[in-house]
Amino acid sequence: MLPSHCDRLVSIAVDICWQGLAKCLKLEELSLDNNIIRHIEGASHWTQLQRLSLADNLIASVENSGLATLAQLQHLSLENNYITSVAAFQKILSLSELYISNNLVDNARDIFHLKVTMFWLYKS
Secondary structure, eight states: OOTTTGGOOOOSSSOHHHHHTTOTTTTTEOOOOOOOOOOOOOOGTTTTTTTTESSSSSOOOOOOOOGOOTTTTOOEEOOOOOOOGGGGGGTTTTTTTOOOOOSOOOOGGGTTTTTTTTEOOOOO
């Protein structure tokens, strides 16, 4: 369980439930790599989030995750998951780094309009 003062939390890198994280409204950086996360929910609460890393999990979809509403998000890492579509990222105009290598994405056309300086879609 998160402490009651988590509304001031700026960064966290632990395996924790989504319901608790939804209360951390001032998160700027979040790293949840190498867990067994299957889906993302409630990301829209993190309006201050600039960096999010969810690499090496079991995520198959980011649709309805709330990621598209994160206007401050600049760095997104979702490498080594099972994501099949990148359409959810097309509205995150603030993205400058997107890492989605080693997923199941066949078509990245939906995000070609983004001004991303670092983009990795390599499939092994």
